[in-house]
Amino acid sequence: MLPDRHAFTRQIPDGDNRERLVCGDCGFINYVNPKIVVGAVVTWEGRFLLCRRAIEPRRGYWTIPAGYLEEHETTEAGARREALEEACAEIELEGLLGVYNVPRISQVQLIYRATLRAPEFGAGEESLEAALFDWADIPWKELAFPSVIWALNHHREVDGHAIFAPRTNPHGQTGNY
Amino acid sequence: MLPDRHAFTRQIPDGDNRERLVCGDCGFINYVNPKIVVGAVVTWEGRFLLCRRAIEPRRGYWTIPAGYLEEHETTEAGARREALEEACAEIELEGLLGVYNVPRISQVQLIYRATLRAPEFGAGEESLEAALFDWADIPWKELAFPSVIWALNHHREVDGHAIFAPRTNPHGQTGNY
Numbered sequence: 211m212l213p214d215r216h217a218f219t220r221q222i223p224d225g226d227n228r229e230r231l232v233c234g235d236c237g238f239i240n241y242v243n244p245k246i247v248v249g250a251v252v253t254w255e256g257r258f259l260l261c262r263r264a265i266e267p268r269r270g271y272w273t274i275p276a277g278y279l280e281e282h283e284t285t286e287a288g289a290r291r292e293a294l295e296e297a298c299a300e301i302e303l304e305g306l307l308g309v310y311n312v313p314r315i316s317q318v319q320l321i322y323r324a325t326l327r328a329p330e331f332g333a334g335e336e337s338l339e340a341a342l343f344d345w346a347d348i349p350w351k352e353l354a355f356p357s358v359i360w361a362l363n364h365h366r367e368v369d370g371h372a373i374f375a376p377r378t379n380p381h382g383q384t385g386n387y
Numbered sequence: 388m389l390p391d392r393h394a395f396t397r398q399i400p401d402g403d404n405r406e407r408l409v410c411g412d413c414g415f416i417n418y419v420n421p422k423i424v425v426g427a428v429v430t431w432e433g434r435f436l437l438c439r440r441a442i443e444p445r446r447g448y449w450t451i452p453a454g455y456l457e458e459h460e461t462t463e464a465g466a467r468r469e470a471l472e473e474a475c476a477e478i479e480l481e482g483l484l485g486v487y488n489v490p491r492i493s494q495v496q497l498i499y500r501a502t503l504r505a506p507e508f509g510a511g512e513e514s515l516e517a518a519l520f521d522w523a524d525i526p527w528k529e530l531a532f533p534s535v536i537w538a539l540n541h542h543r544e545v546d547g548h549a550i551f552a553p554r555t556n557p558h559g560q561t562g563n564y
């Protein structure tokens with residue numbers, strides 16, 4: 211954890227091979243690491259739970275419940291927490307659906323397949339609304355991020371399969387939009 | 388990216404629900420996130436590639452090639468880079484073997500199944516030596532971390548399976564040692 215005050219400069223620490231921000235006073239190295247997003251494609255009786263974002267980026271667009279993993283949290287607990295925070299939904303995880311990389315913004319997304327525990331959900335603080343969509347009614351042109359599209363399609367691919375390998379970025383796609 | 392100088396104090400930012408280090412001068416919020424480790428169980432003709440650590444923690448103990456994912460790197464590229472850096476080995480990834488959580492230290496490990504491209508390897512800068520082990524000769528009592536044991540056992544579980552779900556922490560195990 212960072213102390214209260216630091217005077218950072220860019221240096222390559224001993225034994226390292228990349229520039230890092232190093233404190234000239236105490237030697238603390240501020241390693242900046244990729245961030246982990248956890249989330250889930252959540253269904254109830256074949257319909258898909260989506261939330262309309264109340265925050266930037268992509269305010270007003272639809273997404274699956276997902277967000278940054280917190281410190282000291284497991285990826286499974288994080289995916290369940292995000293569903294609760296964004297869609298007031300209690301979910302049951304049923305396998306890792308996808309591992310998506312967005313290297314431009316140093317993001318790794320772990321998206322699970324999940325079902326609602328009960329047909330109860332609502333708009334959390336970061337959502338304008340939450341709703342269940344039939345596949346044919348998914349608002350494809352109003353989805354917030356490429357990985358939301360990937361995850362929904364991958365969910366369909368593995369439908370009916372108890373055992374499957376998690377999917378990755380579609381060929382050549384980097385997650386930028 | 389952090390500017391050169393900051394005066395951090397602990398605050399709960401607007402719209403957040405946890406304390407973060409916030410700069411009183413510029414408002415920069417230093418979100419501290421879990422770290423991603425990428426690595427691989429690498430085999431060649433049924434034997435397992437292990438490296439003996441030249442650095443702390445667990446110097447002198449054996450591990451699979453693995454390390455922190457770098458900024459702007461995909462998890463697959465990171466796993467290949469670690470094999471090259473620690474074992475001078477070029478590897479071919481063959482599926483995601485495990486997603487292990489070590490919440491005490493906020494670490495998420497993505498471990499792939501992989502094979503050597505050729506029977507060529509050696510000790511990288513962070514390794515004292517690298518070697519291929521028959522299953523029966525793996526130095527179980529000299530392995531560096533619990534997740535190394537998990538990954539090796541999970542590799543054996545999925546042996547012969549082209550399609551498998553990635554494994555997770557064995558029941559009740561948190562990755563501490």
